Amino acid sequence: MQTRNITFTVNGKEVSVNVDVRESLLEVLRNRLHLTGTKKGCEVGECGACTVIINGETVDSCIYLAIWADGKEIRTIEGEEKNGNLSRIQQAFVDEGAIQCGFCTPGFVMSATVLVESGEKLSREEIKKGMAGNLCRCTGYQNIVRAVEKVMEENLQAK
Numbered sequence: 001m002q003t004r005n006i007t008f009t010v011n012g013k014e015v016s017v018n019v020d021v022r023e024s025l026l027e028v029l030r031n032r033l034h035l036t037g038t039k040k041g042c043e044v045g046e047c048g049a050c051t052v053i054i055n056g057e058t059v060d061s062c063i064y065l066a067i068w069a070d071g072k073e074i075r076t077i078e079g080e081e082k083n084g085n086l087s088r089i090q091q092a093f094v095d096e097g098a099i100q101c102g103f104c105t106p107g108f109v110m111s112a113t114v115l116v117e118s119g120e121k122l123s124r125e126e127i128k129k130g131m132a133g134n135l136c137r138c139t140g141y142q143n144i145v146r147a148v149e150k151v152m153e154e155n156l157q158a159k
Contacts, residue, residue, distance in 0.1 A: 010035070024066060047104070090109055093144070115131070
């Protein structure tokens with residue numbers, strides 16, 4: 001087994017961890033750092049349950065080698081709430097009933113966060129396209145799209 005020590009920032013905290021060079025970022029986040037909000041779903045980059053934000057872009061952490069994270073900034077669902085307060089997109093998911101069983105929710109929230117942080121007002125079709133890497137087995141897509149639209153509208157009103 002070949003290992004390498006890597007250092008990256010996760011949710012604002014610098015961490016160093018010795019990893020097997022074959023280990024996925026998902027495995028390191030869940031098993032080493034105990035950030036279990038990032039879900040293990042398909043393990044082939046198709047379902048989006050493991051979505052995290054790396055340097056401002058969404059990534060399926062199940063197919064992203066941990067060694068590639070060296071020196072990067074990573075955000076997981078655990079880092080989105082601040083001081084016990086949900087992020088605006090998390091709260092919109094609650095308000096719009098965009099949470100059913102909850103398994104896919106962390107990945108959807110991370111994808112929605114990147115869309116909202118783009119600062120653009122996206123159409124419903126653009127939001128759907130931006131969220132296409134995430135699957136919901138409970139078919140809650142309409143409420144999820146409404147949650148994203150709600151936060152984008154709030155952003156426009158705040159300007």
